[in-house]
Amino acid sequence: MREALCIHLGQGGVQIGNACWELFCLEHGIQPDGQMPSDKTIGGGDDAFNTFFSETGAGKHVPRCVMVDLEPTVVDEVRTGTYRQLFHPEQLISGKEDAANNFARGHYTVGKEIVDLVLDRIRKLADNCTGLQGFMVFNTCGGGTGSGLFV
Numbered sequence: 001m002r003e004a005l006c007i008h009l010g011q012g013g014v015q016i017g018n019a020c021w022e023l024f025c026l027e028h029g030i031q032p033d034g035q036m037p038s039d040k041t042i043g044g045g046d047d048a049f050n051t052f053f054s055e056t057g058a059g060k061h062v063p064r065c066v067m068v069d070l071e072p073t074v075v076d077e078v079r080t081g082t083y084r085q086l087f088h089p090e091q092l093i094s095g096k097e098d099a100a101n102n103f104a105r106g107h108y109t110v111g112k113e114i115v116d117l118v119l120d121r122i123r124k125l126a127d128n129c130t131g132l133q134g135f136m137v138f139n140t141c142g143g144g145t146g147s148g149l150f151v
Helices: 010-028 072-080 103-127
Strands: 003-009 053-055 061-063 065-069 092-094 132-138
Touching (some): 003 010, 003 103, 010 065, 065 072, 092 103
Antiparallel strands (some): 053 061
16 A cells, blocks of 8 residues: 655645645545544546545544644644544644744754654554655645644
8 A cells, every 4th residue: 555644744734734634534435533434436446545534443534644733722723623533633733832933942942842753643643654656745844833833
């Protein structure tokens, strides 16, 4: 199987990711709670959704992604939004204070505290893949978290 992991960093990356996962669900017929209707045959049994989603034992489809922001507000929007049941709680990582649009804070100080946790979660997702093809990183260059954690 061919899998891709998505990494959403900072406010911009998480907001783009929220919209992307909504579209991925619509394209593949996956409901906001991660369920796929049993009467739905996508493309005559096409399993292309497995590139972006893993399936749990209960039949729930969970995105292969990690969403990270040092400031909790944007990640909390995902936690409480329409697609809140889609994501595993371990995939939504937030800090306690933001990087204040400052690369140095995102890279050297506040971001440094969270980077090991983020790498561990990415490692867990990668270990669950049988044929990992690559990573897609969503971030913005002008902020603190998206630019600081990306480098």
